[in-house]
Amino acid sequence: MNIEIILFAVLALVAATSSVMMITRKNAVISAVFLVLNFFALAGLYLLLNAQFIAVVQVIVYAGAIMVLFLFVLMLLNTEAEHQLFIDKRGIKFFAIFIAAFVFIEIAFLIFKSNPSKNLSPDQAASINSGxxxxxxxxxxxxxxxxxxxxxxxxxxxxxxxxxxxxxxxx
Amino acid sequence: MSIWEVIIISLIKILLIVVLMLLTVAYLVYFERKISAWIQNRKGPNRVGWHGLLQPFADVFKLLLKEDIVPEKANKALHTLAPFIALFVAFATYAVIPIGPTIELFGYKINLVVADVNIGVLYVLALTSLGVYGITFAGWSSGSKYSLLGGVRSSAQMISYEVSMGFSIAGVLLLSQSLSPTKIVEAQYGWMWNAILQPIGFITFVVSAFAETNRLPFDLPEAEPELVGGYHTEYSSFKFAGFFLAEYANMIIASMMITTLYLGGYQIPYIDKLGLNQTLTVLLQVGAFLFKTAFMLFFFMWVRWSIPRFRYDQLMNLGWKVMFPLSLLNIVWVAVLIMVFRL
Incomplete structure (x- = not known):
C-alpha cells in the first residue's frame, strides 16, 4: 500500500469523525475545538492533492484567525439560552431535520452526478506546479x-x- | 536516497533538536535568572552546583514532583489538552529553520534543517497563529475568571500583532522572492542583511515577536498584579511546566526567526572569499547562527528586566496605530529599493 493512501485514510477519518463530533457536542466551545481539528485534517488532504498554498492558507485563515474570533465570542457569551431554544420548540427541530435531509440529498446527488476527476491532467509535474x-x-x-x-x-x-x-x- | 533513509535521517534530526531544545530551555531559565540578578545587582541562583549551574534540574524536579491539580469547575479534557497544544506549536516550528548550509556526512548530503519546504515562512506563520489556542483553551477550560481574562487578552493581543508581523515578513519576501527560509538566508549574502536594508521592518518584526511570545513588556496575559497568573493560574506540576517550556521554546523560535529573516541566518559576510576549507566554513556558519540566536535571546531578557509592562490600551494603540502603519511603510520602502536600486 502506498503512503498516500494511508495518509488519505487517516486524514479522511479524522475529518469525518471530527465533523460528526462537532455537530453532536452540547457545549459550543467543544464544538469549535472539533471544527479546528477538522480544518487541520482538511489542510492535510489539500497537501495530498499538491495544493500546498491552499493547505497553509486554510490553517492560517480558518484555524488561525476566524476560529479564534469565534472562540472569543463563544467564551464570553453565555450560550445556555440558545440551547434552551432548541429543546422547547419541537417545530424547529423538525424543520431543521427537513433542511438537513434536503441539503444532504442535494450534495449526494451532486457528488455522484459530477465527475470531478475528468479535468485532471495525467501530468504529475504540472499538477505539483499548479499548487x-x-x-x-x-x-x-x-x-x-x-x-x-x-x-x-x-x-x-x-x-x-x-x-x-x-x-x-x-x- | 530511498524513502527509509530520508525518514531515518529526519528522525535523527528531530531527536537532536528536541533534546537540544529541552536542555537549552532549562538553561535559558537559569540565564534569565542570572541576567535579571546582574541587572538588579544581585547574585542570582548560586546554591545548587557550581555557580548554581545545576539549578535548572532542581527546578524541573520540583515542578514534576508537585501535585497536579485540576479545578472542580474545569473542563478536564481541554484543561489537559491546552499545555500540549502550546508545546506542540512551539516545537513543530523548528522543522523549517535552517541552522547551516548543506553538508556531506558519510556520503549523504544532509541539509541542516529538518524540512526544507518552499513555503516555510507560511508554515511558521500558520503555526504561530495556532499558538493562540493553547492559551485560549487554558483560559477558558480552567473555569476561573482570572484565567478567562488572561486567555481573552492574549488572543486579542496575538491577533493584533500577527497583522504587523505578517506585513513585516512581506518586506523580506519581496526582496528574497521566495518563501523558503533557506533561500531567504542565501539572499542575504554579504552585508545585504534585511535588518540593514529594511530597518523599519526589522523593528516592527522584533516588537511583534515580543508580543507574540507574551514576553515583557507585553506579558499582559499573565500580568501578576491584576490577573494573578493569567491563563495558567489554575495549572500546577507538569502542565504548568508545559506552559513554561512552551514560553521559552517560543522565545528561541522568535530569536531564530529574527536571525533567519533579518540577520542573515547562518551567513558570515564574505566568508567564502577567505579561502577556508569547507568543514571549517560550515562549522563557523553554524556557530554564527547560534551566536546570533543567543544574542537575540539575551536581548529578549535584557528588555524584560529593563522596561515596565504596558497598560492594555497602550498595547493595543501601539499595535494598531504605530506598528501596523510602520510595517506598511516598510513595504513601500522595500518597493522603492526594488524599483530604484534593482535589488
Whole structure:
C-alpha cells in the first residue's frame, strides 16, 4: 500500500469523525475545538492533492484567525439560552431535520452526478506546479487581476463598514 | 536516497533538536535568572552546583514532583489538552529553520534543517497563529475568571500583532522572492542583511515577536498584579511546566526567526572569499547562527528586566496605530529599493 493512501485514510477519518463530533457536542466551545481539528485534517488532504498554498492558507485563515474570533465570542457569551431554544420548540427541530435531509440529498446527488476527476491532467509535474505559491501569485496578478482587485476592494469596504457599525458614535 | 533513509535521517534530526531544545530551555531559565540578578545587582541562583549551574534540574524536579491539580469547575479534557497544544506549536516550528548550509556526512548530503519546504515562512506563520489556542483553551477550560481574562487578552493581543508581523515578513519576501527560509538566508549574502536594508521592518518584526511570545513588556496575559497568573493560574506540576517550556521554546523560535529573516541566518559576510576549507566554513556558519540566536535571546531578557509592562490600551494603540502603519511603510520602502536600486 502506498503512503498516500494511508495518509488519505487517516486524514479522511479524522475529518469525518471530527465533523460528526462537532455537530453532536452540547457545549459550543467543544464544538469549535472539533471544527479546528477538522480544518487541520482538511489542510492535510489539500497537501495530498499538491495544493500546498491552499493547505497553509486554510490553517492560517480558518484555524488561525476566524476560529479564534469565534472562540472569543463563544467564551464570553453565555450560550445556555440558545440551547434552551432548541429543546422547547419541537417545530424547529423538525424543520431543521427537513433542511438537513434536503441539503444532504442535494450534495449526494451532486457528488455522484459530477465527475470531478475528468479535468485532471495525467501530468504529475504540472499538477505539483499548479499548487505552488508562484503559480497562484502569477495567475492572480495576470489572468485574474480584476477579480482579485475587486475582492480586495470589497474586503476594504467591509472593514470600513465593520468599523462604522462597531463605533456607535462616529466623531 | 530511498524513502527509509530520508525518514531515518529526519528522525535523527528531530531527536537532536528536541533534546537540544529541552536542555537549552532549562538553561535559558537559569540565564534569565542570572541576567535579571546582574541587572538588579544581585547574585542570582548560586546554591545548587557550581555557580548554581545545576539549578535548572532542581527546578524541573520540583515542578514534576508537585501535585497536579485540576479545578472542580474545569473542563478536564481541554484543561489537559491546552499545555500540549502550546508545546506542540512551539516545537513543530523548528522543522523549517535552517541552522547551516548543506553538508556531506558519510556520503549523504544532509541539509541542516529538518524540512526544507518552499513555503516555510507560511508554515511558521500558520503555526504561530495556532499558538493562540493553547492559551485560549487554558483560559477558558480552567473555569476561573482570572484565567478567562488572561486567555481573552492574549488572543486579542496575538491577533493584533500577527497583522504587523505578517506585513513585516512581506518586506523580506519581496526582496528574497521566495518563501523558503533557506533561500531567504542565501539572499542575504554579504552585508545585504534585511535588518540593514529594511530597518523599519526589522523593528516592527522584533516588537511583534515580543508580543507574540507574551514576553515583557507585553506579558499582559499573565500580568501578576491584576490577573494573578493569567491563563495558567489554575495549572500546577507538569502542565504548568508545559506552559513554561512552551514560553521559552517560543522565545528561541522568535530569536531564530529574527536571525533567519533579518540577520542573515547562518551567513558570515564574505566568508567564502577567505579561502577556508569547507568543514571549517560550515562549522563557523553554524556557530554564527547560534551566536546570533543567543544574542537575540539575551536581548529578549535584557528588555524584560529593563522596561515596565504596558497598560492594555497602550498595547493595543501601539499595535494598531504605530506598528501596523510602520510595517506598511516598510513595504513601500522595500518597493522603492526594488524599483530604484534593482535589488
Amino acid at each position: 505552488t505559491i508562484q503559480t497562484i501569485g502569477q495567475q492572480l496578478y495576470t489572468n485574474y487581476l480584476i477579480p482579485f482587485e475587486v475582492s480586495g476592494f470589497l474586503l476594504l469596504a467591509a472593514t470600513i463598514g465593520a468599523l462604522v457599525l462597531a463605533k456607535k458614535k462616529f466623531e
